[in-house]
Amino acid sequence: MVKDEMGKMKVALLGATGAVGQRFVDMLNKHSYFELETLFGYSSAGKRYGEAVNWLLPTELPEEIKEKNISAVNTKDLDVDIVFSSLPSSAAKEVEIKFAKEGFPVLSNASAYRLHEMVPLVIPEVNPEHLEVIDAQKRELGTEGFIVTDPNCSTVGLSLALKPITNLYRVEKVVVNTLQAVSGAGYPGVSSLDIIDNVIPYIEKEEEKIGNETRKILGRLENNSFKDYNVKIHASCNRVPVKDGHLENVYLELSEKVDLDEVKEEIRNFIGEPQKLKLPTAPEKPLIIREEKDRPQPRFDKLAGSVPGMSVTIGRLRYGKNEKTLLFSLLVHNTIRGAAGCVLLLAELMKVKGFI
Amino acid sequence: MVKDEMGKMKVALLGATGAVGQRFVDMLNKHSYFELETLFGYSSAGKRYGEAVNWLLPTELPEEIKEKNISAVNTKDLDVDIVFSSLPSSAAKEVEIKFAKEGFPVLSNASAYRLHEMVPLVIPEVNPEHLEVIDAQKRELGTEGFIVTDPNCSTVGLSLALKPITNLYRVEKVVVNTLQAVSGAGYPGVSSLDIIDNVIPYIEKEEEKIGNETRKILGRLENNSFKDYNVKIHASCNRVPVKDGHLENVYLELSEKVDLDEVKEEIRNFIGEPQKLKLPTAPEKPLIIREEKDRPQPRFDKLAGSVPGMSVTIGRLRYGKNEKTLLFSLLVHNTIRGAAGCVLLLAELMKVKGFI
């Protein structure tokens, strides 16, 4: 292990200048476990980070990060414990496996390997036990490196919200409609000409991701083989002129009558291993219930939680036409809990549990 | 009948300065059947229309309308053939019945009487036969006056889209999610502080309206009694920062396997009485199907159709997880087809068919 003088683990970041990459940089700043050692870039390689990045966050970019040089993507002489990836999917496909084969643990926010049969797709509070497949993956690769992934931003919100409900009941059907923020498309991403005074009822590949990923996350790992949770998921995804925060309207059918109060109680009390282990990026409550009639909303709830942006807010929880159907709305900060924050929390969990 | 020198019927308008009222004024300008005779207002009574109104439309307000005086709401000396109403529901409750009892046909966009057992709730292409209840209503009121209503803006889009599908199949369940424009809330309506960079997952009473109204519209009139269409409708309504045009994502469950091509064909060929009668405000096609992967969108489709804003655009028509489920998105111009235009088309139909 390559610890620095503070005893921190050293990390590299693939895709450092993108919208999610910037969240990684921001959240890794002064992190108690990890030290951002290497910033990788393609067209930006050779430049200082401060020059190359179009910094989007309200926080000031720290001077020492601004001055850091961006390296060409290369495993040679790389001396880090973890490689975080926020690459576009096409690049990730090729690059992440290369780093894994060279012996690096790759923790990725890219979609390339999420559904791979040997790659865990993990939300730390929901299915940390899926990490157990890593040994088999290592054996397959023949190195100490491996790939672990976190889900698509909309899936994170949905799966987190479903978890406590599936603790109580069998969920048989999900109809989910999303109103997704533009930062979900990266930077520059969505042209202002396309989205001012408009909404777009289509996001490429998003609807399939929500279905496939949610079924994998809520499923079981048995003998190093993933068994999907058996639920029909119908997703319709929309882009809206909001900067941060995906809103999702969820309709559920369950196998039996539901006790609404019991569901609320289960959601309110829901915690996972990150909370038990008091990990630095773990919010006290992964799920927050609001009782107001018009919540959640991006403006109020995107930074919800004791670690801002790491809690998913649930509101308008109500019966449908009968007591075997439930409706609610949820709000997930797409680049924090839905991306960089989820991977970072996963890294913290994996460190404490000895996976890295 | 009170025809003017051009042989046009004279009409009065309740709620003339509101967002829907302005659409009425705009669409009645140079109308071939109707002449806008009387503008009613409460706080604006006594003012000239040009002074009282905060005109929102890109068209210039005609000089002769600007100069018209707004009258206090009163049936005395009222010499018109039809009263259009775009009042808020609370005012409508009291006022519309008064006009009806005084012998005026009231064609209303307000929600107050939509679900009344003697009041037809009509989309001209969908359920014109419901108008037959008017005679019974007149008898009940003991006058020649009566009330006819058109649906909520979101319902218009949904019911129009469902009609050709119900011609082919039994629809058993609908899960509909709306992304509704701010003009749907009237003027001034939604504060900019509430909606810039935000969405709101709640619109008061809208979800119930969509369910109840759609069931009535798709239902039958039997012996002057309305029998609802038997379908479960689960609606989740959202306000988005778009000026005009409601987008709706629709999920359907049907009683049998569906032939997608047949559904498309039925939608494409769908017309109603207004088309057969070539009414002035009837678009050639009430429903337009788009094959692009990312349509409909408010910016492109809100003014769709040969009469701008009178056609509903349907896109992304696809199977769900099996062939008994369908998904699609639709776009309806909320203040044209979804409000003033629907009532106006209804008036045209009623005139031609002798109801007024």
Add this chain to the structure above:
Amino acid sequence: MVKDEMGKMKVALLGATGAVGQRFVDMLNKHSYFELETLFGYSSAGKRYGEAVNWLLPTELPEEIKEKNISAVNTKDLDVDIVFSSLPSSAAKEVEIKFAKEGFPVLSNASAYRLHEMVPLVIPEVNPEHLEVIDAQKRELGTEGFIVTDPNCSTVGLSLALKPITNLYRVEKVVVNTLQAVSGAGYPGVSSLDIIDNVIPYIEKEEEKIGNETRKILGRLENNSFKDYNVKIHASCNRVPVKDGHLENVYLELSEKVDLDEVKEEIRNFIGEPQKLKLPTAPEKPLIIREEKDRPQPRFDKLAGSVPGMSVTIGRLRYGKNEKTLLFSLLVHNTIRGAAGCVLLLAELMKVKGFI
């Protein structure tokens, strides 16, 4: 003096539910000098604050404030040391003088008395010496009460930015163009229908205010009489679809050639009494200079400063066509430094200096 058990001064707030009123409530929460004792309202009187207010801020409204009852506006039995006012101007005209005559110090953000010959119009860092007129005002009123005002939100930004420049040079002419946020119009304020995909080149009375108030603030108090700073100010004010933060583009003509570096240095080093006295709401630097070519921007700079929103950011400082002309852009948070924060800082200064 009416101190509570913590030794804090008790304050009342007029206009507590408005956009600026909410900022007062937020900034007074856990304030070290002041305790919010009484919330006044008109239509909201008798309700709990949590019911009556449409809370707009991302911070959660504290439970104890939610539970507070709103009182009818009345000086009877009022037991506070200070009355803050964020009333609309018309109400302020009548109400503020009543409170002053009853012996209360009224610190107001309303425009009603800003240009009154006995009322100081003060930005704490710019013209605290204007407070000396208070004694004369008290004599005139014949009580211990008085009125003190802070400027219009756009004026605060402009006057703060001009102050260090006027320390070095005579400013002879100002052409200022503003791009003002919707929160400047209060709540509900600007209708979303008026401002989505639009800008409006007019804000009622704003242009005159900027001219008249800036001249008074930069002027002198001599023998209890205000002498305006002699400068021509031409303002053009625009409303833009931004929630918070007024941007102003400023063009200056000076009486002599300007040394740009000297101006920057003077701005960078500029502090006032609040900084010297280390008042709780005083930012370390009232003015921040950015060197990037495209700053300030509302999204990045509205919460600038060690006390978020209390610093004005200046950017793009450059010569015009010759060295006697200067151009720059500034950004002021309109409801913090431009309203509630400015009054609160003023109250802190007045407390420490013994005016209250």
Add this chain to the structure above:
Amino acid sequence: MVKDEMGKMKVALLGATGAVGQRFVDMLNKHSYFELETLFGYSSAGKRYGEAVNWLLPTELPEEIKEKNISAVNTKDLDVDIVFSSLPSSAAKEVEIKFAKEGFPVLSNASAYRLHEMVPLVIPEVNPEHLEVIDAQKRELGTEGFIVTDPNCSTVGLSLALKPITNLYRVEKVVVNTLQAVSGAGYPGVSSLDIIDNVIPYIEKEEEKIGNETRKILGRLENNSFKDYNVKIHASCNRVPVKDGHLENVYLELSEKVDLDEVKEEIRNFIGEPQKLKLPTAPEKPLIIREEKDRPQPRFDKLAGSVPGMSVTIGRLRYGKNEKTLLFSLLVHNTIRGAAGCVLLLAELMKVKGFI
């Protein structure tokens, strides 16, 4: 001359898929003088236009245009009378001169040659006499080809508005502040992440362009040499979240006292050669004055005029601090009158006057 069977001139278009290119395509559709023969593209060469373009306009793209193939940029075998260019400036520099040297008249909206001493920079109503330099330019190039340009979108609005005023008075100083729409930056242009709930007080090179171009346009051509109009112009340019329509706030200093009514009259009566010649794209009035206190606004005025988008709207015309200063706001549709429409009108004028 290469006329088609309808006797129309054939034209080629450089930069056909961009935001301005699309306006050209739209405005050339069914044009009575010109037939769009050749669409040039770089990365899109070889594709059908319907595939390659991300069509942004509300009008439907005509089928025959959708089916047209995009050609690689090449003068070989090119058989057209005119080449329109909406290339980015860097590409224009190299390409336009090549086409001119090969004998083609190039009418360009690019900035590359606007300030060239042999190239006319023309608004058809303002300085058509500058076209006389073309003969000298041809001699210099040694071919029948040449380059003619139209100004930057903001300059078009400013110069058109100033022209009638300079007919009456000497304008000595201009301070102009712009609020520019995102379509001015092309497509995809401004990222939605940069502009939602924000404004940006900087547009690269725009401020210099407004100054330099306006001085050239209002200047004289003497013996084939351009003499700038002698006026100091200070511009500050801002990007705002508006799709179409640049708003400009203008402050003027004149050499003598101004009669405001006379100025209005001159603006109202202002026409140029295009109006006298009744050219197809000439609006009846190039300038429209609005008397409302809050106009012009993008939403209402961007499509002003008898040819939608070809008239500039002026509002809030008023004195400044004395009668030698004037202030007003103007609105110009940046991609119609400010770009494609201006070049097209110029082409019509040049055709009728025999330049092409």
